[in-house]
Amino acid sequence: MLQKMGWSPGEGLGKNKEGTIEPLLLDVKMDKKGFHAQEELTPKKQPIPLAKDLSGKHPVSALVELCSKRKWSPPDFEMVFDCGPDHKKNFLMKVMVNGQEFKPSVAASTKKMAKANAAAAYLQSLGLFPKDPNNPLL
Template identity: 35%
Template sequence: MNQKPTELEGATRDWLEAHGFVIKDQALWVEALTHGSTGEARDYQRLEFLGDRVLGLTIADLMFQQSRGAEGALAQRLNALVSKAACAQAARDIGASKHIRLGKQARDDGAATSDNVLGDIMESLLGAAFLDNGFDATKALIRQLWKSQVEGTAGTAKHPKSALQEWAAGNKRRPPEYELVSRSGPDHKANFTVRVSVQNVGEAEGNASSKQEAETAAAQNFMETFG
Protein backbone atom coordinates (compact mmCIF):
# COMPACT_ATOMS: atom_id res chain seq x y z
CA MET A 1 0.00 0.00 0.00
CA ASN A 2 1.08 3.57 -0.68
CA GLN A 3 1.65 5.99 2.18
CA LYS A 4 -0.86 8.84 2.26
CA PRO A 5 0.08 12.47 2.90
CA THR A 6 -0.75 13.86 6.31
CA GLU A 7 -1.43 17.45 5.27
CA LEU A 8 -4.09 18.94 3.01
CA GLU A 9 -3.21 20.87 -0.11
CA GLY A 10 -3.67 24.59 0.51
CA ALA A 11 -6.52 24.97 -1.99
CA THR A 12 -8.37 22.02 -0.46
CA ARG A 13 -8.02 23.36 3.06
CA ASP A 14 -9.24 26.79 1.91
CA TRP A 15 -12.21 25.13 0.19
CA LEU A 16 -13.19 23.16 3.28
CA GLU A 17 -12.92 26.16 5.57
CA ALA A 18 -14.90 28.33 3.15
CA HIS A 19 -17.80 25.88 3.52
CA GLY A 20 -17.78 25.78 7.31
CA PHE A 21 -15.48 22.85 8.08
CA VAL A 22 -13.01 23.47 10.91
CA ILE A 23 -9.68 21.72 10.35
CA LYS A 24 -7.59 20.54 13.31
CA ASP A 25 -6.23 17.09 12.47
CA GLN A 26 -5.25 17.46 8.81
CA ALA A 27 -4.51 13.75 8.34
CA LEU A 28 -8.13 12.96 9.21
CA TRP A 29 -9.40 15.20 6.43
CA VAL A 30 -6.93 13.77 3.92
CA GLU A 31 -8.38 10.34 4.76
CA ALA A 32 -11.93 11.67 4.35
CA LEU A 33 -11.16 12.73 0.77
CA THR A 34 -9.22 9.60 -0.23
CA HIS A 35 -10.90 7.04 -2.51
CA GLY A 36 -9.87 3.38 -2.39
CA SER A 37 -8.57 3.58 -5.97
CA THR A 38 -5.45 5.44 -4.76
CA GLY A 39 -4.11 2.22 -3.24
CA GLU A 40 -3.36 3.95 0.04
CA ALA A 41 -3.60 2.09 3.33
CA ARG A 42 -6.58 4.13 4.56
CA ASP A 43 -9.44 5.61 2.60
CA TYR A 44 -12.78 7.26 3.41
CA GLN A 45 -14.88 4.14 4.04
CA ARG A 46 -14.72 4.09 7.84
CA LEU A 47 -15.43 7.82 8.07
CA GLU A 48 -18.31 7.38 5.61
CA PHE A 49 -19.86 4.78 7.94
CA LEU A 50 -19.64 7.20 10.86
CA GLY A 51 -20.83 10.24 8.92
CA ASP A 52 -23.90 8.39 7.68
CA ARG A 53 -25.04 7.86 11.30
CA VAL A 54 -24.32 11.46 12.30
CA LEU A 55 -26.31 12.71 9.31
CA GLY A 56 -29.24 10.39 10.06
CA LEU A 57 -29.50 11.49 13.69
CA THR A 58 -29.23 15.17 12.77
CA ILE A 59 -31.92 15.04 10.09
CA ALA A 60 -34.21 12.90 12.28
CA ASP A 61 -33.88 15.46 15.08
CA LEU A 62 -34.60 18.30 12.63
CA MET A 63 -37.68 16.55 11.21
CA PHE A 64 -38.98 15.84 14.72
CA GLN A 65 -38.61 19.49 15.71
CA GLN A 66 -40.00 21.03 12.54
CA SER A 67 -42.86 18.69 11.67
CA ARG A 68 -45.96 17.44 13.47
CA GLY A 69 -46.30 14.63 10.92
CA ALA A 70 -46.88 10.99 11.80
CA GLU A 71 -44.02 8.50 12.02
CA GLY A 72 -44.54 7.26 8.46
CA ALA A 73 -44.35 10.75 6.96
CA LEU A 74 -41.28 11.59 9.04
CA ALA A 75 -39.54 8.39 7.96
CA GLN A 76 -40.32 9.02 4.30
CA ARG A 77 -38.88 12.53 4.48
CA LEU A 78 -35.85 11.33 6.44
CA ASN A 79 -35.08 8.60 3.92
CA ALA A 80 -35.15 11.13 1.07
CA LEU A 81 -32.90 13.62 2.86
CA VAL A 82 -30.22 11.10 3.87
CA SER A 83 -30.25 9.17 0.58
CA LYS A 84 -27.15 8.78 -1.58
CA ALA A 85 -28.69 11.23 -4.05
CA ALA A 86 -29.21 13.86 -1.34
CA CYS A 87 -25.64 13.44 -0.08
CA ALA A 88 -24.30 13.68 -3.63
CA GLN A 89 -26.30 16.87 -4.18
CA ALA A 90 -24.85 18.39 -1.02
CA ALA A 91 -21.36 17.48 -2.28
CA ARG A 92 -22.06 19.06 -5.66
CA ASP A 93 -23.40 22.20 -4.00
CA ILE A 94 -20.03 22.80 -2.38
CA GLY A 95 -17.93 21.71 -5.38
CA ALA A 96 -16.42 18.58 -3.86
CA SER A 97 -15.55 16.81 -7.12
CA LYS A 98 -12.19 18.45 -7.79
CA HIS A 99 -10.94 17.83 -4.25
CA ILE A 100 -11.49 14.05 -4.15
CA ARG A 101 -8.24 12.07 -4.09
CA LEU A 102 -8.67 9.41 -6.79
CA GLY A 103 -6.50 6.94 -8.65
CA LYS A 104 -5.96 7.81 -12.30
CA GLN A 105 -8.21 5.06 -13.69
CA ALA A 106 -11.08 5.95 -11.36
CA ARG A 107 -10.79 9.62 -12.29
CA ASP A 108 -10.69 8.74 -16.00
CA ASP A 109 -13.81 6.60 -15.46
CA GLY A 110 -15.71 9.60 -14.08
CA ALA A 111 -15.66 8.68 -10.39
CA ALA A 112 -15.36 12.35 -9.38
CA THR A 113 -18.87 13.05 -10.68
CA SER A 114 -20.47 9.75 -9.65
CA ASP A 115 -23.41 9.93 -7.25
CA ASN A 116 -21.98 6.96 -5.35
CA VAL A 117 -18.57 8.56 -4.78
CA LEU A 118 -19.89 12.07 -4.14
CA GLY A 119 -22.43 10.71 -1.65
CA ASP A 120 -19.74 8.69 0.11
CA ILE A 121 -17.39 11.69 0.24
CA MET A 122 -20.05 13.91 1.78
CA GLU A 123 -20.69 11.35 4.51
CA SER A 124 -16.97 10.87 5.15
CA LEU A 125 -16.50 14.63 5.54
CA LEU A 126 -19.29 14.63 8.12
CA GLY A 127 -17.57 11.75 9.91
CA ALA A 128 -14.33 13.72 9.98
CA ALA A 129 -16.16 16.81 11.24
CA PHE A 130 -17.70 14.77 14.06
CA LEU A 131 -14.32 13.39 15.16
CA ASP A 132 -12.48 16.70 14.82
CA ASN A 133 -15.13 19.07 16.18
CA GLY A 134 -17.85 17.11 18.00
CA PHE A 135 -21.53 16.50 17.41
CA ASP A 136 -22.95 19.97 18.08
CA ALA A 137 -20.65 21.66 15.57
CA THR A 138 -21.33 18.95 12.97
CA LYS A 139 -25.09 19.19 13.51
CA ALA A 140 -24.95 22.94 12.85
CA LEU A 141 -22.86 22.31 9.73
CA ILE A 142 -25.33 19.73 8.39
CA ARG A 143 -28.22 22.12 8.91
CA GLN A 144 -26.33 24.68 6.85
CA LEU A 145 -25.31 22.28 4.07
CA TRP A 146 -28.77 20.67 3.82
CA LYS A 147 -30.76 23.91 4.17
CA SER A 148 -31.98 24.09 0.56
CA GLN A 149 -32.93 20.41 0.48
CA VAL A 150 -34.76 20.60 3.84
CA GLU A 151 -36.69 23.63 2.59
CA GLY A 152 -37.52 21.80 -0.66
CA THR A 153 -40.00 19.04 -1.37
CA ALA A 154 -37.78 15.94 -1.11
CA GLY A 155 -39.70 13.09 0.48
CA THR A 156 -43.04 14.90 0.64
CA ALA A 157 -44.68 12.88 -2.14
CA LYS A 158 -45.58 9.24 -1.59
CA HIS A 159 -42.62 6.98 -2.32
CA PRO A 160 -43.17 4.97 -5.54
CA LYS A 161 -42.67 1.63 -3.74
CA SER A 162 -45.25 2.57 -1.10
CA ALA A 163 -47.65 3.77 -3.81
CA LEU A 164 -47.28 0.46 -5.68
CA GLN A 165 -47.75 -1.57 -2.49
CA GLU A 166 -50.98 0.29 -1.73
CA TRP A 167 -52.16 0.02 -5.34
CA ALA A 168 -51.67 -3.76 -5.31
CA ALA A 169 -53.54 -4.11 -2.02
CA GLY A 170 -56.35 -1.84 -3.19
CA ASN A 171 -56.77 -3.93 -6.35
CA LYS A 172 -56.72 -7.19 -4.38
CA ARG A 173 -53.44 -8.31 -5.90
CA ARG A 174 -50.49 -10.04 -4.29
CA PRO A 175 -47.71 -7.73 -3.06
CA PRO A 176 -45.20 -6.64 -5.72
CA GLU A 177 -42.08 -8.77 -6.10
CA TYR A 178 -38.67 -7.24 -6.87
CA GLU A 179 -35.90 -9.13 -8.67
CA LEU A 180 -32.34 -8.00 -9.37
CA VAL A 181 -31.86 -8.55 -13.10
CA SER A 182 -28.26 -7.36 -13.45
CA ARG A 183 -25.43 -5.39 -11.91
CA SER A 184 -22.60 -3.98 -13.98
CA GLY A 185 -19.72 -1.52 -13.74
CA PRO A 186 -17.21 -0.70 -10.98
CA ASP A 187 -18.43 0.29 -7.51
CA HIS A 188 -18.12 4.02 -8.19
CA LYS A 189 -20.07 3.72 -11.44
CA ALA A 190 -22.35 0.75 -10.79
CA ASN A 191 -25.56 0.18 -12.71
CA PHE A 192 -28.37 -1.96 -11.30
CA THR A 193 -31.40 -3.23 -13.21
CA VAL A 194 -34.37 -4.39 -11.13
CA ARG A 195 -37.64 -5.91 -12.31
CA VAL A 196 -40.86 -5.55 -10.32
CA SER A 197 -43.89 -7.71 -11.05
CA VAL A 198 -47.44 -8.00 -9.79
CA GLN A 199 -49.07 -11.35 -10.49
CA ASN A 200 -51.69 -11.29 -13.27
CA VAL A 201 -50.97 -7.61 -13.99
CA GLY A 202 -47.50 -7.18 -15.48
CA GLU A 203 -43.93 -6.13 -14.83
CA ALA A 204 -41.58 -3.20 -15.30
CA GLU A 205 -37.87 -2.55 -14.97
CA GLY A 206 -35.81 0.29 -13.56
CA ASN A 207 -32.14 1.26 -13.76
CA ALA A 208 -30.07 3.23 -11.26
CA SER A 209 -26.69 3.43 -9.52
CA SER A 210 -27.93 1.50 -6.47
CA LYS A 211 -30.27 -1.46 -5.99
CA GLN A 212 -32.64 0.56 -3.81
CA GLU A 213 -32.91 3.37 -6.36
CA ALA A 214 -33.41 0.85 -9.17
CA GLU A 215 -36.32 -0.67 -7.22
CA THR A 216 -37.80 2.80 -6.85
CA ALA A 217 -37.43 3.45 -10.58
CA ALA A 218 -39.04 0.10 -11.39
CA ALA A 219 -42.00 0.86 -9.11
CA GLN A 220 -42.38 4.30 -10.70
CA ASN A 221 -42.33 2.78 -14.20
CA PHE A 222 -44.85 0.13 -13.16
CA MET A 223 -47.28 2.75 -11.82
CA GLU A 224 -46.93 4.86 -14.96
CA THR A 225 -47.75 1.82 -17.09
CA PHE A 226 -50.40 0.00 -15.06
CA GLY A 227 -51.49 2.30 -12.23
Protein backbone atom coordinates (compact mmCIF):
# COMPACT_ATOMS: atom_id res chain seq x y z
CA MET A 1 0.00 0.00 0.00
CA LEU A 2 2.86 2.40 0.78
CA GLN A 3 4.55 1.53 -2.51
CA LYS A 4 1.41 2.62 -4.36
CA MET A 5 1.77 6.02 -2.66
CA GLY A 6 5.39 6.49 -3.79
CA TRP A 7 7.40 4.87 -1.02
CA SER A 8 10.25 2.54 -1.90
CA PRO A 9 12.00 0.03 0.39
CA GLY A 10 14.91 1.51 2.38
CA GLU A 11 13.44 5.03 2.50
CA GLY A 12 12.24 6.64 5.69
CA LEU A 13 8.66 7.66 6.24
CA GLY A 14 7.35 11.20 6.32
CA LYS A 15 7.56 14.35 4.21
CA ASN A 16 11.37 14.63 4.38
CA LYS A 17 11.87 10.82 4.44
CA GLU A 18 13.44 11.03 7.90
CA GLY A 19 11.05 8.64 9.67
CA THR A 20 11.73 5.11 10.84
CA ILE A 21 13.20 2.78 8.30
CA GLU A 22 12.67 -0.52 10.08
CA PRO A 23 9.15 -1.94 10.01
CA LEU A 24 7.24 -2.45 13.23
CA LEU A 25 7.57 -5.92 14.67
CA LEU A 26 4.27 -7.62 15.22
CA ASP A 27 3.58 -9.96 18.09
CA VAL A 28 1.23 -12.50 16.55
CA LYS A 29 -1.18 -13.95 19.07
CA MET A 30 -2.40 -17.45 18.36
CA ASP A 31 -4.48 -18.26 21.47
CA LYS A 32 -7.99 -17.00 22.20
CA LYS A 33 -7.43 -15.69 25.73
CA GLY A 34 -7.50 -11.97 24.98
CA PHE A 35 -4.80 -9.31 25.10
CA HIS A 36 -4.43 -9.12 28.87
CA ALA A 37 -5.11 -12.73 29.76
CA GLN A 38 -2.67 -12.87 32.68
CA GLU A 39 -3.90 -9.63 34.24
CA GLU A 40 -7.58 -10.42 33.76
CA LEU A 41 -7.75 -13.78 35.45
CA THR A 42 -11.11 -14.02 37.17
CA PRO A 43 -11.05 -14.89 40.85
CA LYS A 44 -12.83 -18.01 42.00
CA LYS A 45 -16.54 -17.51 42.30
CA GLN A 46 -17.82 -17.17 45.82
CA PRO A 47 -20.86 -19.22 46.80
CA ILE A 48 -24.17 -17.39 46.48
CA PRO A 49 -25.82 -16.96 49.88
CA LEU A 50 -29.28 -18.48 50.19
CA ALA A 51 -30.69 -15.48 52.06
CA LYS A 52 -29.34 -12.28 50.56
CA ASP A 53 -29.40 -9.08 52.60
CA LEU A 54 -31.34 -6.49 50.62
CA SER A 55 -30.64 -3.56 52.94
CA GLY A 56 -29.11 -1.41 50.18
CA LYS A 57 -32.18 -1.52 47.93
CA HIS A 58 -35.51 0.21 48.08
CA PRO A 59 -37.98 -2.25 49.63
CA VAL A 60 -40.47 -2.10 46.75
CA SER A 61 -37.85 -2.79 44.07
CA ALA A 62 -36.31 -5.52 46.24
CA LEU A 63 -39.71 -7.19 46.61
CA VAL A 64 -40.44 -6.99 42.87
CA GLU A 65 -37.00 -8.49 42.17
CA LEU A 66 -37.60 -11.28 44.69
CA CYS A 67 -40.96 -12.15 43.11
CA SER A 68 -39.37 -12.18 39.67
CA LYS A 69 -36.50 -14.45 40.76
CA ARG A 70 -38.83 -16.90 42.47
CA LYS A 71 -41.23 -16.82 39.49
CA TRP A 72 -44.14 -15.52 41.59
CA SER A 73 -46.72 -13.08 40.33
CA PRO A 74 -45.80 -9.44 40.97
CA PRO A 75 -46.73 -8.03 44.39
CA ASP A 76 -50.17 -6.42 44.65
CA PHE A 77 -50.31 -3.31 46.82
CA GLU A 78 -53.67 -2.15 48.14
CA MET A 79 -54.67 0.82 50.28
CA VAL A 80 -56.14 -0.32 53.60
CA PHE A 81 -57.12 3.06 54.95
CA ASP A 82 -56.25 6.73 54.99
CA CYS A 83 -57.23 9.01 57.83
CA GLY A 84 -56.63 12.51 59.08
CA PRO A 85 -57.22 15.99 57.70
CA ASP A 86 -56.35 16.74 54.07
CA HIS A 87 -53.17 18.59 54.96
CA LYS A 88 -51.84 15.79 57.19
CA LYS A 89 -53.15 12.36 56.16
CA ASN A 90 -51.82 9.00 57.25
CA PHE A 91 -51.84 6.01 54.89
CA LEU A 92 -51.66 2.27 55.45
CA MET A 93 -51.13 -0.19 52.60
CA LYS A 94 -51.02 -3.97 52.48
CA VAL A 95 -49.22 -6.20 50.01
CA MET A 96 -50.30 -9.56 48.61
CA VAL A 97 -47.38 -11.80 47.65
CA ASN A 98 -47.74 -15.42 46.58
CA GLY A 99 -51.15 -15.71 48.24
CA GLN A 100 -50.03 -14.18 51.55
CA GLU A 101 -51.09 -10.80 52.87
CA PHE A 102 -48.74 -8.53 54.83
CA LYS A 103 -49.61 -5.27 56.48
CA PRO A 104 -47.28 -3.08 58.56
CA SER A 105 -48.46 -1.97 61.98
CA VAL A 106 -47.47 1.66 61.41
CA ALA A 107 -49.15 4.19 59.11
CA ALA A 108 -47.06 6.53 56.96
CA SER A 109 -47.40 10.17 55.99
CA THR A 110 -47.24 9.51 52.21
CA LYS A 111 -48.59 6.78 49.94
CA LYS A 112 -45.10 6.08 48.65
CA MET A 113 -43.77 5.55 52.16
CA ALA A 114 -46.79 3.36 53.04
CA LYS A 115 -46.05 1.16 50.01
CA ALA A 116 -42.38 0.91 51.01
CA ASN A 117 -43.38 0.01 54.58
CA ALA A 118 -45.63 -2.80 53.33
CA ALA A 119 -42.85 -4.20 51.15
CA ALA A 120 -40.32 -3.88 53.98
CA ALA A 121 -42.71 -5.67 56.38
CA TYR A 122 -42.89 -8.64 54.01
CA LEU A 123 -39.13 -8.73 53.47
CA GLN A 124 -38.53 -8.49 57.23
CA SER A 125 -40.84 -11.44 57.82
CA LEU A 126 -38.62 -13.47 55.45
CA GLY A 127 -35.47 -12.22 57.18
CA LEU A 128 -34.17 -10.54 54.00
CA PHE A 129 -34.45 -6.95 55.20
CA PRO A 130 -32.92 -5.59 58.43
CA LYS A 131 -35.28 -4.51 61.19
CA ASP A 132 -35.10 -0.86 62.20
CA PRO A 133 -35.62 -0.45 65.97
CA ASN A 134 -36.64 3.20 65.46
CA ASN A 135 -39.35 2.24 62.95
CA PRO A 136 -40.88 -1.16 63.78
CA LEU A 137 -43.06 -2.39 60.93
CA LEU A 138 -44.16 -5.76 62.25
